[in-house]
Amino acid sequence: MSSPLSREEVAKVAKLARLRITDAELEQFTEQLGQILEHANDMTSLNLADVEPTGHPFGLINVMREDVVRPSVDRDAVLAEAPDAEGGRFGVPRIMGEAP
Amino acid sequence: MTLPSGWEMVVGLEIHTELKTATKMFCGCANSFGSEPNTNICPVCLGLPGSLPVLNKMAVELAMAIGVALHCTIAPSTFHRKNYFYPDMPKDFQISQYDLPINSRGYLDLPDGSQISVERAHLEEDTGKSTHLGGSGRIHGADRSVVDYNRSGVPLVEIVSGPDIRSSTQARAYASEVRGILIATGASDGRMEEGSMRIDANVSVRKSGQPFGTRCEIKNLNSLRSLQRAIDYEALRQIDVLEDGGSIRQETRHWDENQGETSTMRTKEEAEDYRYFREPDLVELSPDQAWQDRVRAALPPMPAARRARLELLLGEPTEAQRDAVGTVVELELDQFVIAAAESNLDVSLAVARAANEIAAAINNVGRLSVESFVATVSMEQSGKLSATQAKKVLGELLENGGDPVAIAKSMGFEQMGAQALGELVAQCIAENPSEWQRYRDGDEKLSQFFIGLVMKLTKGQANGKAVIAELQQRK
Incomplete structure (x- = not known):
């Protein structure tokens, strides 16, 4: 049976997730992820016409909080943990182009 | 385009x-x-x-x-x-x-x-x-x-x-x-x-x-x-x-x-x-x-409903008046116009003053009370202030606040009371007897001629409607 997932697809997902993977890992993940997809495909053999789609394992809806301000964290303490900071802002490598 | x-x-x-x-x-x-x-x-x-x-x-x-x-x-x-x-x-x-x-x-x-x-x-x-x-x-x-x-x-x-x-x-x-x-x-x-x-x-x-x-x-x-x-x-x-x-x-x-x-x-x-x-x-x-x-x-009236309300007060608004109503609603000046209407003032005049004079100084709108606006429009409508004078009073109210009657007085605008205007109109009639005769004979267009003369003498401070009232009184 052919794999439900191609190496190219796995390579693309890795690229989008900014993961650098070796050829051996690509091979391994393609097979493992393929098995997960195959398992999901097993579901299609079941007759689920009368079953409501499950969006969330808990039956909860409308979990909300009131619009009340709570203390924020100390900026200096946070920035001290950052690799780079300047003028109260986080420093990051130069951003190329605009946000997606 | x-x-x-x-x-x-x-x-x-x-x-x-x-x-x-x-x-x-x-x-x-x-x-x-x-x-x-x-x-x-x-x-x-x-x-x-x-x-x-x-x-x-x-x-x-x-x-x-x-x-x-x-x-x-x-x-x-x-x-x-x-x-x-x-x-x-x-x-x-x-x-x-x-x-x-x-x-x-x-x-x-x-x-x-x-x-x-x-x-x-x-x-x-x-x-x-x-x-x-x-x-x-x-x-x-x-x-x-x-x-x-x-x-x-x-x-x-x-x-x-x-x-x-x-x-x-x-x-x-x-x-x-x-x-x-x-x-x-x-x-x-x-x-x-x-x-x-x-x-x-x-x-x-x-x-x-x-x-x-x-x-x-x-x-x-x-x-x-x-x-x-x-x-x-x-x-x-x-x-x-x-x-x-x-x-x-x-x-x-x-x-x-x-x-x-x-x-x-x-x-x-x-x-x-x-x-x-x-x-x-x-x-x-x-x-x-x-x-x-x-x-x-809990939803307040939306802009479309507010425009409709003001247009209803205007009766049959012209295209320009509808634009002015749009400005009034966009800048949230509805209450000024509605208060003027409730005081039985000319709604079109109130809309014009709101859409032009208040809009021109919209950042200062907090200094202008609804009462002061209504009082100024009222003075203009009754002829106590000319259009030019009313605009200046509104400008001053928006700039520094205050009382419109006191501002009009301090600017010397009340000088142009009914008596002073009557004297000027009489003077213009005396100096232009043939135009006056034609006006008396029914040529209404000549009212514009006399308004022009009075405006010139008063440097635009006179009220056009008040001039016509004076002319008709003397007919």
Whole structure:
């Protein structure tokens, strides 16, 4: 049976997730992820016409909080943990182009 | 602007508005513009591992108010993660609504009678704000960017119109009407210059009657003027390309306000694959009918209803008066006109003074009380003040506040009382006996001749209607 997932697809997902993977890992993940997809495909053999789609394992809806301000964290303490900071802002490598 | 013959533009707008909540969408950090960088941040809006989002009830309520005002259906909705890597989004995903938005399938009627469909108005969170630092003179030498996460997680509603807009003027009218609704519902302050309302425009062109063409999305439209200019530029650009035998690539384009042109930001091939999936940390949002009804009942009149009310007071408004009413409602000056009408004053005069004189000094409107406005209009209508004088009194009230009667006196305007005016009119009659005779014989047009003379003598300080009254008295 052919794999439900191609190496190219796995390579693309890795690229989008900014993961650098070796050829051996690509091979391994393609097979493992393929098995997960195959398992999901097993579901299609079941007759689920009368079953409501499950969006969330808990039956909860409308979990909300009131619009009340709570203390924020100390900026200096946070920035001290950052690799780079300047003028109260986080420093990051130069951003190329605009946000997606 | 008119397009070359046979061409038509097709435009849809995406309007993002920040909601005027006290706190962010998923955490209790303050939602405030202009704070010191990174002072309104916490583990949730910094995307730290293990932190969990909890939905802000007020954000939901304001989103529903927008939905009701746009005649949308409010339905059970869910949240998704929109995944992408960019430093302004520290979680590396933005929480948004995807296939099930809170509001869908609405519409908006524009003042010109046209109707634009609203496909959806969904909730999502705003991103942080990054600033690029140039390399020169910096300690490290290398170029880098710095990020402020105060805006990260601020609640947004994105209002997506159908591709129903056919001109840049109509696009502007739609955006302006949406802005009016956002302000009226209290959902947003609609300040485009502060970024609390941001617009992207999807523009394509086609020969009349043909299927839709390939569209380009224009970003960075920071004012209604930019919106209008960018759409016109983009439609003409696409027509040029097509008429030269080329084709349009689907892409995102950036509007450069200074150059007055759009340029490629990224093409569809480079577009991100966002890999949307359900946000597992948030449950379904399903406002019950009672809550929806409460929001609906609490909604104040929308701009269209307010315009209709003022137009009814005017009777049969002219095109110019309708424009003036539009300005009055847009600037929220309704109460001035309504108070004048309730004092049985001339509504058209009140509308004109509000749409011109108050509008010209709108930033100072807080200094002008409704009573002072009504008193000034009343003095003008009764002839105690000429139009020019009334405008000056309003100008002074808006500049420094005070009492309109005292201001009129201190400016020497009450000198032109009935007696002084009567003497001037008598003088003009005496100096122009033949014109006076013709006027007495029924040539009403000559009233303008005498008004002109009196205006000249008073340097425009006289009241035209009062002059006519004096003339008729002497007939």
